[in-house]
Amino acid sequence: MVKTVVFVGKDVIEENAKLAQRLRELYDKYGVIVYEFLGGPGSGKTSLIERLVPIMLREYRPERILYIGGDVATTLDTERIAKLGIRTVQINTGGTCHLEVPHIEATLKQLGGEEILRDLDVIIIENVGNLICPFNFPLGAHARIMVVSVAEGKDKFIKHPVSTKVSDIIVINKIDLAKAVGVNVDYMIKTAKEINPRAPIILASAKTGEGVEKLYQVMKEHIKRERT
Ligand SMILES: Nc1nc2c(ncn2[C@@H]2O[C@H](COP(=O)(O)OP(=O)(O)OP(=O)(O)O)[C@@H](O)[C@H]2O)c(=O)[nH]1
Numbered sequence: 001m002v003k004t005v006v007f008v009g010k011d012v013i014e015e016n017a018k019l020a021q022r023l024r025e026l027y028d029k030y031g032v033i034v035y036e037f038l039g040g041p042g043s044g045k046t047s048l049i050e051r052l053v054p055i056m057l058r059e060y061r062p063e064r065i066l067y068i069g070g071d072v073a074t075t076l077d078t079e080r081i082a083k084l085g086i087r088t089v090q091i092n093t094g095g096t097c098h099l100e101v102p103h104i105e106a107t108l109k110q111l112g113g114e115e116i117l118r119d120l121d122v123i124i125i126e127n128v129g130n131l132i133c134p135f136n137f138p139l140g141a142h143a144r145i146m147v148v149s150v151a152e153g154k155d156k157f158i159k160h161p162v163s164t165k166v167s168d169i170i171v172i173n174k175i176d177l178a179k180a181v182g183v184n185v186d187y188m189i190k191t192a193k194e195i196n197p198r199a200p201i202i203l204a205s206a207k208t209g210e211g212v213e214k215l216y217q218v219m220k221e222h223i224k225r226e227r228t
């Protein structure tokens with residue numbers, strides 16, 4: 001078997017990483033916590049956020065939480081999250097498979113410039129549904145949360161080692177479907193741990209709510225560690 005490895009766009013990725021560091025400094029200047037959700041299409045990112053926002057609302061006022069929804073073409077996810085009463089902004093990439101730092105900068109500008117960060121406690125970014133590109137383009141978030149559902153098959157972590165490695169928290173979602181799709185969850189946990197021993201792994205179901213409180217606890221613990 002012939003195997004080739006091709007590296008594409010290294011300069012673009014490096015440039016974005018530098019810009020992401022600037023964004024992180026900006027978030028920190030205003031004390032805003034930024035969570036980013038990444039994962040394949042339909043893995044359950046929006047559904048998990050729908051579950052997490054009511055938990056966050058025990059702590060923060062709705063106008064101090066901003067959801068930024070990255071999507072190729074629609075406003076569907078942002079409409080779902082807007083129903084929860086928090087601030088929302090839609091970014092349509094028009095075909096690109098991921099968000100980049102300039103998307104976030106343009107959004108902040110549109111909201112009135114960096115001063116808007118004074119009015120916020122938390123930003124939740126949902127990246128475009130894709131298990132590859134978004135992971136290569138950090139947005140300065142304090143926690144990058146990878147969402148993989150059991151319905152995508154048991155091999156997602158080994159097939160996407162780079163994405164797995166750069167994630168701070170890993171969610172195995174749709175745990176309620178594990179039996180139905182015949183997936184060995186222990187195998188998923190084992191492979192994720194081997195590739196990324198530093199990321200906590202949470203088993204969750206956005207449908208039943210299982211694991212969501214635990215996920216939020218782990219997200220907060222991660223932020224605490226980031227800040228010390
Ligand atoms: N059974 C089950 N269904 C789920 C779960 N989480 C999400 N779903 C369903 O999976 C579908 C996709 O969920 P979304 O939350 O829209 O997925 P997403 O990752 O935001 O999708 P994109 O934004 O399109 O990438 C929806 O029909 C959800 O109701 C879960 O834990 N269990």
Ligand SMILES: [Mg+2]
Binds near residue numbers: 046047077126
């Ligand atoms: Mg979504």
